[in-house]
Amino acid sequence: MRTVIILGSARNQGNTHLLASYVANDTAATLFNLSDYEISPYDYEHKNRDDDFLLLMNEVLEFEHIVLASPIYWYAPSSVMKVFLDRLSDLITIEKSLGRKLRDKSGSVIATGCDLVPPPCFEQMFQLTYRYLGIDYREMLYCPCIEDIEIYQHHAVIDIFLGKSHAK
Numbered sequence: 293m294r295t296v297i298i299l300g301s302a303r304n305q306g307n308t309h310l311l312a313s314y315v316a317n318d319t320a321a322t323l324f325n326l327s328d329y330e331i332s333p334y335d336y337e338h339k340n341r342d343d344d345f346l347l348l349m350n351e352v353l354e355f356e357h358i359v360l361a362s363p364i365y366w367y368a369p370s371s372v373m374k375v376f377l378d379r380l381s382d383l384i385t386i387e388k389s390l391g392r393k394l395r396d397k398s399g400s401v402i403a404t405g406c407d408l409v410p411p412p413c414f415e416q417m418f419q420l421t422y423r424y425l426g427i428d429y430r431e432m433l434y435c436p437c438i439e440d441i442e443i444y445q446h447h448a449v450i451d452i453f454l455g456k457s458h459a460k
């Protein structure tokens with residue numbers, strides 16, 4: 293399955309970046325880092341339609357499985373991920389034909405946080421967003437890390453995630 297991982301973290305080479313890169317290497321997925329794109333906040337007047345959002349989405353829509361990767365910041369996704377999610381509204385307003393292409397995709401989430409268990413609202417927000425867009429939600433990979441992530445400590449959950457998120 294052709295998989296794309298979209299990373300949104302305030303820290304390049306941070307925990308979520310390292311985890312997303314590990315999964316990308318292991319599965320031959322393509323990783324897009326939102327920090328490489330100029331994506332401005334949602335605008336009701338769509339004056340930002342020439343920024344990088346549609347450029348990125350045109351590439352993302354070439355893939356079958358979409359993974360959104362974010363740290364938990366205050367029980368929620370990072371602000372860069374939230375800006376990206378808000379812009380998905382463009383796909384149900386001014387770019388409906390692109391939005392319809394999401395309907396045959398599946399989706400997952402990759403997250404890191406310092407709490408042992410993530411708050412239910414974090415995964416639910418992604419789940420509901422995927423559902424609204426017609427994307428078949430699979431699974432969240434969550435790796436708790438008090439400080440810097442040590443990938444070897446998370447192999448068991450990573451393997452479970454890869455089994456479920458890539459199941460046909």
Ligand SMILES: Cc1cc2nc3c(=O)[nH]c(=O)nc-3n(C[C@H](O)[C@H](O)[C@H](O)COP(=O)(O)O)c2cc1C
Nearest residue numbers: 301303306307308363364365366367404405406407
């Ligand atoms: C602003 C901020 C808010 C945070 N809020 C939470 C939180 O609500 N729950 C949690 O488990 N971890 C929280 N953390 C910890 C981070 O999620 C954790 O360190 C994560 O691995 C950082 O990933 P990054 O290196 O990609 O930024 C927070 C960290 C920051 C900087």
